[in-house]
Amino acid sequence: MDQSPVKKLKTAHGHLCNVSPLKDSKKQYFEASLQHEGECSDVMVFRPEEHMQFKNAEKIRSQVTLHNVISPLKTNGTSKVYYTHKSSISCVRDLGHAFRNTLPAEAQGIQLSELLKLDQKPKRVNINVKIILEESKGNNVVRDRRRYLPNTVYTVADSTGFISLTVWCQKDINVGKWYNFTNLSTVQFKGKTTLSTTKDTNILNIPSQGTAVDVDVPIESMKCDIIGVNPKRLFICPGNHELKDLILSSPSVYCVSCKTHYKTTASIMKISGRLHLKPEAGEIIRARVEDEVIRSVIAVKSDASQNDILQAFMALPTMQITICNNVIVKMEKSTPQNTLRTGMESQTSLAVMEPVEDLNDFSPPDPGIFSSQPQKRKSTDRF
Known part of the structure; x- marks a missing residue:
């Protein structure tokens, strides 16, 4: 040496x-x-x-x-x-x-059941899993780089268990396929373990590793009135960095990450928040909603104030809302044809979901708790 x-x-x-x-x-x-x-x-x-x-x-x-x-x-x-x-x-x-494009035993990484049982979770793990379900898709701020990037949350499983996995940036991933993920970050949020890709993560499509466990994914679709909203505005520079303390009346804004002054009108406003929903039967539900879903139901001007956004939400009629793991993934105006799509009895009530914390940085969504039977998504080899 x-x-x-x-x-x-x-x-x-x-x-x-x-x-x-x-x-x-x-x-x-x-x-x-x-x-x-x-x-x-x-x-x-x-x-x-x-x-x-x-x-x-x-x-x-x-x-x-x-x-x-x-x-x-x-x-x-x-x-x-x-x-x-x-x-x-x-x-x-x-x-x-x-090894003819097959992974050695050690590279298969940790089984999900073993990972979930560990009292002290490793910071980085490798896993072999099947993609069971795309839970939600959106954008959020990466904590270490302060960049606003696209992410997709999946339910993944192996033969021993299942977990939520957040994949940052657009990746060629298909539901029903098996993948080897290396250098995933473990995230603890409200007592639950989730996984997230990192800048060092490699993703490899691999042959089927057998039968994945059956997964019960809590998905609900119901008619709800929006009775409360806590909106939050986030401003993004042309380089996709979060802008702090932006004043809309100011002609320019400085991005610390880009080290550049931009016209204020060149910034982009993103909205997120928590909604308080009152279903036809049951208790109030609190769930998180992101920019893409919000803009599917309300028009938001680039100079909209917090109060403008609040009033736009309050003006919405009864909505058909789909929730997965405490995150609203779809909103549409309720019609007679929009009935519950979960196969539940109409008299079954919903328990109060745990409120999502108001996060400035990304944390994977926290699964909500429903008293009614969730829609069951089973892993099969027919994908």
């Missing part, structure tokens, strides 16, 4: 062995040994999401290259290597071609 005066290594070559399990701590890590040039270095890896890749490289005896690792001076004759968030690993052998 070539050491620089600042003790940072450009690369470290060798074979991995003795890859340990993930260490149980607040900041997970694992250890390994790197055999190289007639000696062996102790490696400490602070990227737990790459544990599977290290284990697989150990199993197939593939020569690896560790990029941008740090190595202090030898202590007691022992060489140490620190694999940090800036480091990366590459293998001499292309695993996809070596």
